[in-house]
Amino acid sequence: MSTEQPGLGMTYDGGPGTSALHVLGPVEQIPLGEGRAFAVGGQQVAVFRLRDGSLRALSAVCPHRGGPLADGTIDREVVICPLHQHAFDLGTGCSTTGAGPLTRYQVTSDEERNIVLRTGQV
Numbered sequence: 001m002s003t004e005q006p007g008l009g010m011t012y013d014g015g016p017g018t019s020a021l022h023v024l025g026p027v028e029q030i031p032l033g034e035g036r037a038f039a040v041g042g043q044q045v046a047v048f049r050l051r052d053g054s055l056r057a058l059s060a061v062c063p064h065r066g067g068p069l070a071d072g073t074i075d076r077e078v079v080i081c082p083l084h085q086h087a088f089d090l091g092t093g094c095s096t097t098g099a100g101p102l103t104r105y106q107v108t109s110d111e112e113r114n115i116v117l118r119t120g121q122v
């Protein structure tokens with residue numbers, strides 16, 4: 001089970017209508033092959049750490065019936081919702097099983113290996 005992590009205070013906001021960067025703490029807080037949910041700027045975001053170490057980020061609430069996607073099973077391409085097994089592409093947020101799409105976020109790690117999430121317009 002994942003626990004929701006509050007967004008850690010570091011946010012760089014470019015102002016209204018622009019994107020913002022959020023530093024969410026060390027990548028190691030997410031075990032390889034798992035996800036964690038974060039509250040970021042009033043949004044619930046699931047950050048996934050793939051087995052190759054790369055990161056993906058999608059909205060954390062399943063559009064089907066609100067399932068916790070950070071608790072889903074992932075492989076290199078999709079996350080599967082734990083409630084009714086809808087699948088979502090980790091790169092695009094689009095469902096491969098007919099559910100509605102998820103919001104996709106840009107996510108990287110910085111030189112100190114902190115998760116850096118971008119919200120808003122790019």
Ligand code: FES
Pocket residue numbers: 062063064065066067081082083084085086
């Ligand atoms: S709530 Fe996610 S598949 Fe039903």
